[in-house]
Amino acid sequence: MRTTLGDLLADISVEKERILSLDGGEEQQVAAADLLRKSMFFIHKLLGVEVLQAALGSVDENDPEAVLKVAAARISIFAGLFYQIPEDAASPMKVVEEAAAISNGDAPQMFAKFSDTKVKDRVIRAKFRAHVWAAYLKASGMPAMQAERRVEDAFGYPWETIRKGWTRDVGAALDEVYRSFALNLAKVTGAAGRPNWEQAEIAHQRTIDTHATNDMLDWEIALRLDGQRFIRALNANAKRR
Structure with missing residues (x-):
């Protein structure tokens, strides 16, 4: 993976065109998700750790309600990436809504336990x-x-x-x-x-x-x-x- 901003941007542009030329299906989905991860790394390099940390803020891990509220706020930042894309049941904003609802005392729906299986x-x-x-x-x-x-x-x-x-x-x-x-x-x-x-x-x-x-x-x-x-x-x- 090349690491300078110019190289990263060039790689992203080339890969975007390749993805758009695909006929859809799993191959396109996997390639697009991988490109999105690479684009995140570009943002990381562009803004720097200090700016990203300031955007996320901090949270008391011993306060479950605060953790949920902060998690919802953080996810909502990245949910803007999917502006104008139709929402479905697994959209990032649905996760935000679920975390906010639980922190306000509502029963979980998306995060409800599916079975008694001991998941590790x-x-x-x-x-x-x-x-x-x-x-x-x-x-x-x-x-x-x-x-x-x-x-x-x-x-x-x-x-x-x-x-x-x-x-x-x-x-x-x-x-x-x-x-x-x-x-x-x-x-x-x-x-x-x-x-x-x-x-x-x-x-x-x-x-x-x-x-x-x-x-x-x-x-x-x-x-x-x-x-x-x-x-x-x-x-x-x-x-x-």
């Missing part, structure tokens, strides 16, 4: 995030063993377990196109950053020694949060057994 989707996706983080850190120049240790620390499992057992779990549950795109994007964004890992390691050790989160780097906080989400998903799944 959240656990699987959280496991996949461990692989995404490893790809990102290694692509950014962090030595492989150091990157794997950071993932171990965040997710609470040995790297061999993550590499072998979790790879099987993720491969069986998540779409290959989605996995490939997410991993490639992690590698591209990691390579684009390339921080000074010697300084980062010093800051990391200082954080461990002092338990001070204000010394942590942005990526380090995000990695820790993903690890915490995995533990919560794992515990929630265990309670349903």
Whole structure:
């Protein structure tokens, strides 16, 4: 994947024409969805992390009502992409309406539980995030063993377990196109950053020694949060057994 804005825009334009020449069906749908993901990366490069973070704002993860309201507000931003496209039952704005209704006390409809099957989707996706983080850190120049240790620390499992057992779990549950795109994007964004890992390691050790989160780097906080989400998903799944 090329990463300069000019190259990305040129690639998007060429791919758009190719997609429009297709006769519809699954091939066109898959290609269009992939192009939309690439276009999102173009927006990411154009606006930058700070602007995107400001647009999303923050939320208290311990306040379920606030989480739903903020989620609805965030999805509504991206729902504008589909302006003038006829809505159906799975349209982004339907998700916004569902989240808003639940946060205001209404019973879920779209998000209603379909059966008593013990679904481990959240656990699987959280496991996949461990692989995404490893790809990102290694692509950014962090030595492989150091990157794997950071993932171990965040997710609470040995790297061999993550590499072998979790790879099987993720491969069986998540779409290959989605996995490939997410991993490639992690590698591209990691390579684009390339921080000074010697300084980062010093800051990391200082954080461990002092338990001070204000010394942590942005990526380090995000990695820790993903690890915490995995533990919560794992515990929630265990309670349903």
